[in-house]
Amino acid sequence: MNKKLIFFVFLIVFTLIIIFVIYFIKKPTYSAVYRGRLIAFKYGCFNCHGFEGIGGIKNPGYKYDEIPPWQADVQMMYIKDTSEIKEWILYSKPLNREINNKGLIKMPRYKGIIKDDELKDLLVYLKVLMGFINIDDSIAMKGYLIAKNLGCFGCHGDYGLGGMPNPNSLKGYIPGWDDEHFDKLVKNDDELREWILKGKINRLKFINFVMERQVIKMPAYEGYITEDELNALIYYIKWIRDKVKSL
Numbered sequence: 112m113n114k115k116l117i118f119f120v121f122l123i124v125f126t127l128i129i130i131f132v133i134y135f136i137k138k139p140t141y142s143a144v145y146r147g148r149l150i151a152f153k154y155g156c157f158n159c160h161g162f163e164g165i166g167g168i169k170n171p172g173y174k175y176d177e178i179p180p181w182q183a184d185v186q187m188m189y190i191k192d193t194s195e196i197k198e199w200i201l202y203s204k205p206l207n208r209e210i211n212n213k214g215l216i217k218m219p220r221y222k223g224i225i226k227d228d229e230l231k232d233l234l235v236y237l238k239v240l241m242g243f244i245n246i247d248d249s250i251a252m253k254g255y256l257i258a259k260n261l262g263c264f265g266c267h268g269d270y271g272l273g274g275m276p277n278p279n280s281l282k283g284y285i286p287g288w289d290d291e292h293f294d295k296l297v298k299n300d301d302e303l304r305e306w307i308l309k310g311k312i313n314r315l316k317f318i319n320f321v322m323e324r325q326v327i328k329m330p331a332y333e334g335y336i337t338e339d340e341l342n343a344l345i346y347y348i349k350w351i352r353d354k355v356k357s358l
């Protein structure tokens with residue numbers, strides 16, 4: 112009887128531990144950009160600015176015909192300094208100058224509606240979308256353009272900061288290069304090189320079955336990238352991981 116009870120208790124504890132471990136492995140660690148995208152969705156920003164700020168939404172009587180998209184070339188007109196992004200969101204205009212673009216559809220005031228920590232993530236997301244990340248390093252710039260041309264940002268997000276959903280993957284999304292767990296997937300430059308060339312790495316062979324289940328897989332870029340380009344790309348990934356800390 113007693114033995115049965117002990118076995119039973121053991122079984123329950125064991126099951127709980129397993130559930131706990133699985134929960135932590137699968138728990139998403141979204142990057143600021145990923146969170147920012149969900150926050151923009153939650154607060155209805157895309158209703159007017161288009162999905163991911165792509166624009167294209169008409170505004171009758173508005174000076175520029177359409178509600179401004181969040182693309183880099185448009186921002187010069189609206190944002191003189193990155194601190195103004197926050198003011199637009201909270202007060203529907205920059206505080207220190209008048210704007211009179213008219214238009215039937217108005218930018219709402221989010222003061223008192225959006226939470227502080229949400230605003231922080233939203234600002235990182237917008238800075239990335241609007242191209243306010245200044246790549247002031249020529250090798251990093253080269254790597255950035257290579258990544259752009261190879262389609263990396265489609266899956267890993269603009270600048271590689273963000274990530275996109277991925278059904279059947281461990282955490283449900285493709286991590287950005289600033290992901291909290293990046294260090295677990297990439298220990299050094301050799302592994303980074305292996306990821307890019309082969310689309311997987313030997314050290315993580317034991318979880319290949321998990322990788323294979325993912326609907327969207329990391330492409331193997333071998334044959335599509337020169338040694339010189341690969342080096343610039345690796346340089347860029349390390350550069351942006353560092354840069355994101357100061358956003």
Ligand code: HEC
Nearest residue numbers: 154155156159178179180181189199210212216217218219
């Ligand atoms: C009801 C429609 C609407 C919604 C919802 C909306 N906006 Fe706007 N937004 C506008 C309009 C219209 C303008 C242009 C205002 C002007 O020119 O005076 C604008 C301007 C802006 C600008 C400055 C122009 C630019 O593109 O840089 C920013 C930044 C901005 N909105 C961010 C946001 C964010 C972030 C959200 C969600 C939290 C949001 N907006 C929600 C309509 C909207």
Ligand code: HEC
Nearest residue numbers: 261262263266285286287288296297306307327328329330
């Ligand atoms: C079609 C989507 C897709 C494209 C395009 C893509 N990747 Fe990936 N990448 C993935 C997936 C999926 C993973 C696996 C992530 C995991 O299992 O956690 C991955 C993993 C990685 C990793 C391992 C570390 C991490 O971020 O998780 C690196 C580094 C990486 N990719 C770099 C690149 C580079 C550089 C490019 C462009 C040359 C690129 N990727 C293009 C989907 C993509």
